[in-house]
Amino acid sequence: MRVAELVGVRQFRLSQGSIDGPGAGQVQVRVEAVGICGSDLHAYSEGSIGDTACSYPMVLGHEPAGVVTQVGAGVTGVSLGDLVACEPALFCYHCELCLAGRHNLCRNLRFLSTPGEPGFFRERVNLPVENVVGLPKGFSVEVAALVEPLAVVLHSLRLAGSCLGETVAVFGAGPIGLLTVAALKHAGAKRIHVVEPVSERRALARALGADAVLDVDDPVRMITSDTGGRGVDLVFDCAATGDTANQCLAVARAGGRVVYTGIPSALRVPMDFHRWRRKELALIQVRRANREDGAARDLLAGSPAAFAPIVTHTRPMDEIGAAFALVESRADGVAKLVVRP
Numbered sequence: 001m002r003v004a005e006l007v008g009v010r011q012f013r014l015s016q017g018s019i020d021g022p023g024a025g026q027v028q029v030r031v032e033a034v035g036i037c038g039s040d041l042h043a044y045s046e047g048s049i050g051d052t053a054c055s056y057p058m059v060l061g062h063e064p065a066g067v068v069t070q071v072g073a074g075v076t077g078v079s080l081g082d083l084v085a086c087e088p089a090l091f092c093y094h095c096e097l098c099l100a101g102r103h104n105l106c107r108n109l110r111f112l113s114t115p116g117e118p119g120f121f122r123e124r125v126n127l128p129v130e131n132v133v134g135l136p137k138g139f140s141v142e143v144a145a146l147v148e149p150l151a152v153v154l155h156s157l158r159l160a161g162s163c164l165g166e167t168v169a170v171f172g173a174g175p176i177g178l179l180t181v182a183a184l185k186h187a188g189a190k191r192i193h194v195v196e197p198v199s200e201r202r203a204l205a206r207a208l209g210a211d212a213v214l215d216v217d218d219p220v221r222m223i224t225s226d227t228g229g230r231g232v233d234l235v236f237d238c239a240a241t242g243d244t245a246n247q248c249l250a251v252a253r254a255g256g257r258v259v260y261t262g263i264p265s266a267l268r269v270p271m272d273f274h275r276w277r278r279k280e281l282a283l284i285q286v287r288r289a290n291r292e293d294g295a296a297r298d299l300l301a302g303s304p305a306a307f308a309p310i311v312t313h314t315r316p317m318d319e320i321g322a323a324f325a326l327v328e329s330r331a332d333g334v335a336k337l338v339v340r341p
Contacts, residue, residue, distance in 0.1 A: 001123035002341070004320045005057040009047045012321045013057075022072035022126045029086060029127060031341045033314075034120045035063035035145040036327050038174060039263055040113070044324050050263050055115035061339070062088035062113040064120035065144030068132070075129045083139055084132040085147035087293050088112040088119065104155070104290040111288075121320065123341050133293045136301055142311045142338045143300055146179070149336075150296035150307065151289035153179045156261050157187060158292070159284045160234055164188040167232040169223055169251050170210075172239025173201040175336040176261055178208055178310045180236050185209030186299065186306060193232065195219040195239075195247075200333035207309060216242075223251040231256060240264040246272045249281060257282045313337040 003017040022028045040060045042049045064086040068078055078084070091098055092108035113119025135144055153176060157163065168189045170177050173196035184192055185208065194210040196202045202213040214222050224231065231253035237244050240262030248258045249272050258281055276283065289296075300307055312335045315323040320339055327337050 002317065003059060003118075003123070004121040004317050004341075006043060006054065006060055007057045010044060010321075010325070012324070014318070014320075017122060019124050019126065022070050024073040025075060025128055026072040026126045027068050027075060027078055027129050027132060028070035029064075029066040029084060029125055029132065030069045031064055031066040031120050031123055031125060033065045033141045033145040034061040034339045034341065035149060035175070036324060036337050036339065037063055037149065038176065041324070041328055042263060042265065045328055046265055049114075050265075051267055052114065058115055059118035059121055060113050061119035061121035062111070063145050063148040064088070064125075065135070065141050065147065066125075069124070078129055078132060078134065083135045083137075083141065083144065085135060085144050085293060085297060086120065086125070086127055087131040087133070088148065089288060090128065090131065102290060104288050121317065121339065121341065133297050135297060139301065140304070140308065142314060143304060143308050145338050146300060146307055146310065146336065147293055147296045148289070149176060150179050150183070150300065151292040152176065152261070152286065153183050154292040154295055154299070155289040156180065156236065156259050156284075156286045157183055159286060160236075160257055160259050162187075163234055165190045166234055167191045167193075167227060168234045168236070169193040169195065169232045169248070170205075170236045170238055171195045171219075171244045171248060172237070172241070172262060173198070173205040174238065175310055177236070177238035178204060178335055179307065180238055180261070181205050181210050182208045182306050182310070183299070186303060193223050193226065198330050201330075201335060204309060204335055208306070220247050220250045227253070233257070235259065236261055238262050245269050246275075249275045249279070252279065252281055254279045255281070257284060259284045259286060261286045311336045311338055315339055317341045
């Protein structure tokens with residue numbers, strides 16, 4: 001099978017790999033679509049994801065969908081030919097955190113697309129049957145690649161609590177920010193502000209339900225003015241660039257919540273501690289998703305038009321280097337780019 005390996009900063013190579021049949025309790029999936037994630041971009045352009053350095057060669061890609069081609073012994077509920085979304089996190093299910101229902105914090109977590117754990121930019125993969133979610137017939141395979149990132153967004157909303165009737169600000173209208181806007185709209189947010197420097201992404205955010213779309217020039221003043229000096233109830237930092245971490249603190253109302261979904265490049269981020277303290281803000285960190293893939297599948301199946309526009313580009317795996325370069329440059333109106341192995 002073909003495999004796309006990251007072999008250095010901004011360097012991919014296509015190679016040949018092999019794969020055995022699925023073991024007991026596993027299925028083999030022919031990978032049909034994989035979205036490029038912001039964390040993939042960190043690995044590609046910086047050689048690390050936060051404080052986790054790349055180890056070359058490595059296989060990225062953790063937003064996959066594909067077709068079941070083989071079924072291992074003891075597997076039920078999955079059939080050959082089923083279209084499935086794939087969960088890239090392998091949990092142990094028996095540690096303290098798994099038993100508490102916080103699988104995303106599993107002490108023995110293996111995450112496919114990190115050093116030593118090949119991801120999905122390859123043609124086939126074996127997975128535990130628990131790591132695939134069946135999709136309805138006729139489901140777009142490109143939209144299926146949104147299941148994993150939408151699961152992250154739904155996890156962030158779950159941590160934030162109900163947003164029904166609330167005012168919200170979202171910093172960053174990349175794919176996660178756009179999915180956050182669409183999910184907030186579906187969940188009944190009252191007024192959504194979006195801050196984004198790229199004009200095409202601002203337009204897409206508005207189409208997905210944002211009420212006020214702002215450039216990055218002084219968004220704190222503009223949101224503060226728009227809310228009569230009160231600030232918004234809930235803020236999502238989906239950008240994690242520049243000073244967005246502190247801009248989020250500035251636009252949140254006293255007693256509000258700030259959710260950090262994006263991953264900053266810097267190892268340490270200065271925080272305006274006293275603004276945080278005086279407002280008694282709840283600061284919430286997001287660590288991927290926690291078994292929200294089924295809910296994400298159902299939301300996509302029930303409201304495809306609310307989310308499908310986020311997929312703006314597809315590319316074959318032969319062009320993976322150019323695909324990453326396009327996403328990094330944020331050119332051509334790109335939001336979510338899906339690679340087709």
